[in-house]
Amino acid sequence: MTIRETAIAKLQQLSEPLLQEVTDFIDFVIHKHQVKIADTQPDETLVEKWSQWFEAVDSLEVSPSEPASNYQQLLLNKYRQQGLEL
Numbered sequence: 001m002t003i004r005e006t007a008i009a010k011l012q013q014l015s016e017p018l019l020q021e022v023t024d025f026i027d028f029v030i031h032k033h034q035v036k037i038a039d040t041q042p043d044e045t046l047v048e049k050w051s052q053w054f055e056a057v058d059s060l061e062v063s064p065s066e067p068a069s070n071y072q073q074l075l076l077n078k079y080r081q082q083g084l085e086l
Helices: 003-012 016-040 044-058 068-081
Strands: none
Touching: none
16 A cells, blocks of 8 residues: 555545644645745746846946035035025
8 A cells, every 4th residue: 555545545534624634734735845945946037137137237337426525515505505604
């Protein structure tokens, strides 16, 4: 007798409430196994999307920011344009 046949024979002897518990447990085991497979095999589209994102970021041009003194001067000019005194 195979393990499958043994399990089926045991299931046939169970009452309805116990059979429901076994069914719930089987669902749990199936879900647990599916989650384990999903964790070990990343989604191809997710990997592809991340690869595309990294390629896009790598191709961005980064221009140096203005020195702090220029930024400070722009703030002062804006402050003065509003008619405010320091």
